[in-house]
Amino acid sequence: xxxxxxxxxxxxxxxxxxxxxxxxxxxxxxxxxxxxxxxxxxxxxxxxxxxxxxxxxxxxxxxxxxxxxxxxxxxxxxxxxxxxxxxxxxxxxxxxxxxxxxxxxxxxxxxxxxxxxxxxxxxxxxxxxxxxxxxxxxxxxxxxxxxxxxxxxxxxxxxxxxxxxxxxxxxxxxxxxxxxxxxxxxxxxxxxxxxxxxxxxxxxxxxxxxxxxxxxxxxxxxxxxxxxxxxxxxxxxxxxxxxxxxxxxxxxxxxxxxxxxxxx
Ligand SMILES: [Zn+2]
Numbered sequence: 081x082x083x084x085x086x087x088x089x090x091x092x093x094x095x096x097x098x099x100x101x102x103x104x105x106x107x108x109x110x111x112x113x114x115x116x117x118x119x120x121x122x123x124x125x126x127x128x129x130x131x132x133x134x135x136x137x138x139x140x141x142x143x144x145x146x147x148x149x150x151x152x153x154x155x156x157x158x159x160x161x162x163x164x165x166x167x168x169x170x171x172x173x174x175x176x177x178x179x180x181x182x183x184x185x186x187x188x189x190x191x192x193x194x195x196x197x198x199x200x201x202x203x204x205x206x207x208x209x210x211x212x213x214x215x216x217x218x219x220x221x222x223x224x225x226x227x228x229x230x231x232x233x234x235x236x237x238x239x240x241x242x243x244x245x246x247x248x249x250x251x252x253x254x255x256x257x258x259x260x261x262x263x264x265x266x267x268x269x270x271x272x273x274x275x276x277x278x279x280x281x282x283x284x285x286x287x288x289x290x291x292x293x294x295x296x297x298x299x300x301x302x303x304x305x306x307x308x309x310x311x312x313x314x315x316x317x318x319x320x321x322x323x324x325x326x327x328x329x330x331x332x333x334x335x336x337x338x339x340x341x342x343x344x
Pocket of ligand 1: 091092095
């Protein structure tokens, strides 16, 4: 069987576990070449001010290695992590960042790309939005023959594509998620596992399968199609998810990068 090269764009360490864990695990298990493109350094994700900054970056980098070791243990395949290195919460949507992403796609030549949904997002953390927008605009810039075969968005409230997944994998994912000790307590990791099972069961009873859902990017003659205008229901969802997610991000940013001695 042909092996694929698959790029997973992530804003933060742990977004694999929250956003696209089953597909990530299955991609490794099938022996594909898997690359995680991590856009930020994750220096802000804690309430404990004495941990913010370089110290949290070190802790979370170790947690990422531990989580990836869990996947390696079960799949005998290793993910390669490409660190783009922007400050947590400050991933810009500008020419420099865009060129970096264009270069990554040109160098890596992936068959498949996964990124957070930039337009119908479940999470409106600005890093999440830009981690979706940068690949979208990069795809507009590159030539037709450099395009990946398919592009999928995770964290989407408007999915149009379902990948089947295995019920038993929930345990592996909870084990990987539990490695992010600065982010989730062992109890909350278990609760997230239970929550996933409930979500799975709901989907199972409506569709007959356990699935992870995505929105696939449509291409028109080599150009990624811009999404249609939000309809009424989309607007309600947009309002709901911005209200749910933006305050969660803002509360961590009670200190500036300069005050922490960080520089992009
Ligand atoms: Zn995140």
